[in-house]
Amino acid sequence: MEDLAHPIWDADNHYYEALDAFTRHLDPALGPRAVQWATIDGRQYHVLGGKVSRAVTNATFDPISKPGCLSEYFRGNPQGANPIELLRDHEPIRAEYRSPAARLGVLDEQGLEGCFLFPTLGMIYEEPLKDDPFAVCATFRAFNRWLAEDWPFDYHGRILTAPYLTLADDQWAVEELEWAIDQGARLIVMRAAAPTTVTGMRSPFDAAYDPFWARVNEAGITLVVHAGDGGRSSNGFARDGFAANFSQGDFRPTIKSFHIEDAVHDFLLSMTLAGHFVKFPNLRVASIENGAEFLPDLFRKLRSQDKKLPGYFGEDPVEQFRRHVWVNPFWEDDLETLVALMGADRVIFGSDWPHIEALPHPLDYVADTQPLSPEDRQLVLHQNAVDLAAPRPL
Numbered sequence: 303m304e305d306l307a308h309p310i311w312d313a314d315n316h317y318y319e320a321l322d323a324f325t326r327h328l329d330p331a332l333g334p335r336a337v338q339w340a341t342i343d344g345r346q347y348h349v350l351g352g353k354v355s356r357a358v359t360n361a362t363f364d365p366i367s368k369p370g371c372l373s374e375y376f377r378g379n380p381q382g383a384n385p386i387e388l389l390r391d392h393e394p395i396r397a398e399y400r401s402p403a404a405r406l407g408v409l410d411e412q413g414l415e416g417c418f419l420f421p422t423l424g425m426i427y428e429e430p431l432k433d434d435p436f437a438v439c440a441t442f443r444a445f446n447r448w449l450a451e452d453w454p455f456d457y458h459g460r461i462l463t464a465p466y467l468t469l470a471d472d473q474w475a476v477e478e479l480e481w482a483i484d485q486g487a488r489l490i491v492m493r494a495a496a497p498t499t500v501t502g503m504r505s506p507f508d509a510a511y512d513p514f515w516a517r518v519n520e521a522g523i524t525l526v527v528h529a530g531d532g533g534r535s536s537n538g539f540a541r542d543g544f545a546a547n548f549s550q551g552d553f554r555p556t557i558k559s560f561h562i563e564d565a566v567h568d569f570l571l572s573m574t575l576a577g578h579f580v581k582f583p584n585l586r587v588a589s590i591e592n593g594a595e596f597l598p599d600l601f602r603k604l605r606s607q608d609k610k611l612p613g614y615f616g617e618d619p620v621e622q623f624r625r626h627v628w629v630n631p632f633w634e635d636d637l638e639t640l641v642a643l644m645g646a647d648r649v650i651f652g653s654d655w656p657h658i659e660a661l662p663h664p665l666d667y668v669a670d671t672q673p674l675s676p677e678d679r680q681l682v683l684h685q686n687a688v689d690l691a692a693p694r695p696l
Contacts, residue, residue, distance in 0.1 A: 308680045309415035311687040312664050313630055314528075314590050314652025316422050317453060317463075318363040318399040324348075324427070326451075328444035335437040336444075337427070348423070350430040351437065357426050357531070357543065363399065365392035369655055370662030376634055389658065399656060402457045409460060412655075413665050416460035418526070418687065419453060420491055420590070421445075422657070424466050425530030432498040432533070435470035442466050443478060455487040462691055464491035464526055469506050470499055475514045483521050488691050490523060493530035494569035494592065506569070507576035519582035522694030529591040532565030534558075566592035570627060571600050574619055575607065579626045587627050588690055590652055594631040594640045601643070624648055628686060633661055637682075638673050646678035650686045 320326075324337040334352040341347075346362050348355045360366070371388045374381060397404035409417060424445055431438045446465040449455075453463040465482045467490045469475050482490055496503050504510065518525060536542050540556035566589050579585060604619040615622060624644055630652040631640050641649055651671075653664035661667055671679045 306668070306679070306683070307676070308684050310413065310651070310665065310668070310683045312414050312417040312653050312655065313588070313650040313687040313690075314654050315417040315419050316654070316657055317419055318366065318395065319421065319423050320400055320448065320452060321362060323423070323448045323452075324441060324445050326444065327447040328441065332437060332440055335434055336431070336441045350427060351434060353430065355430060358423070361423065364395040366395050366399070367391065367658050368393055368662075369657070370660040372658045373660065373662055376659060400452070402453055402461055405461060406458060412663065415684070416462065418489060418590070418652070418691070419461055419463040420526070420528050421466060425493060425528055428468055428470075428493060429495070429531040429533045432470070435498060435500050438468050438470040439474040442468050443474075446478065446482070450485055455482070455485055462488050464489040467492045469497040469511055469514070472510045472514060475511070476517060479514060479517055483523065488523055488693055489526050490518070491526040491528050493532055494527050494565040495532040505572060505576070507573055507578050512581075515578070515582050515585070519584045520696050522584055522586075522696060524586045524588055524690045526588045526590050527566060527569055527592070529562045529566070532561065534561035534565055536561075562591075563593055563596040567596035567600055570623070571603060574604060574623050577615075579622050580616060584694060584696055585626055586690060586694070588630065588650065589627060590630040590650075591632075591654055592630075594629050594635045594643075597629065597640070597643050628690060633667055633670065637670055641674065641678060641682070646674065646681045647686060649682045650690070651683050
């Protein structure tokens with residue numbers, strides 16, 4: 303790899319949850335309302351809200367597929383490899399997937415200054431539990447307490463871990479946010495979806511959530527909207543459920559492949575249409591692992607609304623969006639096109655390591671940044687993420 307004149311920060315890393323990540327601090331009285339373990343045909347599965355989850359084939363993560371084992375598949379599969387065989391290339395779980403000290407050593411080996419760290423299972427478990435908002439809140443409060451124990455939110459200034467926030471209960475969200483801030487969180491993470499409350503689904507930008515957003519605005523910490531199970535329906539055109547096709551060995555393309563992009567498109571578009579950035583002008587939102595192909599359509603819709611309702615946004619809504627939102631592209635996205643759309647100061651690098659879709663070696667991405675100027679490369683590979691990691695309190 304070429305020598306760079308600056309360090310590199312990876313804005314999309316993951317841990318694999320410990321076996322008791324959801325249950326260590328969970329009230330056992332909740333029983334089947336929350337998360338339990340079950341053994342079926344010799345394999346362990348999570349049971350969520352009384353239903354067996356098969357979203358991942360091995361919720362213990364031991365053994366686990368190797369980091370980036372599907373990277374060539376996503377690059378166009380030049381060798382014509384069978385993705386099922388690639389996934390079956392397992393190894394025992396590595397210490398760095400569950401230990402911050404071990405992960406720090408791996409960052410050194412990988413040549414990274416630091417990383418943002420996000421859930422694996424945690425990003426897909428709100429949806430199966432959503433019809434019981436109390437259980438959702440209890441589960442993720444327990445999850446965040448485990449997280450603070452096993453993965454401190456700021457580990458040596460190099461591993462920044464984001465607690466998971468749900469809006470299933472507006473008061474709970476404020477309380478959990480205050481706890482996260484007190485624990486030193488520099489980021490919070492949620493899925494791109496409208497929450498289900500005791501009165502039904504509600505927009506995340508409903509006035510009922512203003513106290514939550516006002517506190518995020520005041521604290522100046524970054525909200526990460528990370529890919530997860532947003533509950534999108536295929537309306538019969540494909541199997542629903544997170545990783546439904548992959549978990550059954552079916553790699554044929556379906557419209558389900560676009561659910562992640564659709565979910566973040568609707569979340570960020572709704573946020574802008576609701577005037578959220580006017581109401582809370584200190585908000586910073588990072589879209590991570592959602593790709594970037596949704597942006598041209600989102601911008602088109604914002605400009606269309608601006609023409610139909612002149613003066614509603616008070617300014618060019620696309621410029622307003624660019625001021626408040628940062629985007630992490632999929633590594634197979636066209637980086638130059640994204641920089642042209644968002645500006646180099648709003649693009650952040652993330653490898654998704656150590657997931658199966660990840661880059662096997664995070665710095666492999668450096669080659670993809672060569673068309674950019676040295677100044678823009680430094681922004682994308684380092685400075686933008688570092689800036690987002692620094693709270694900007696009012």
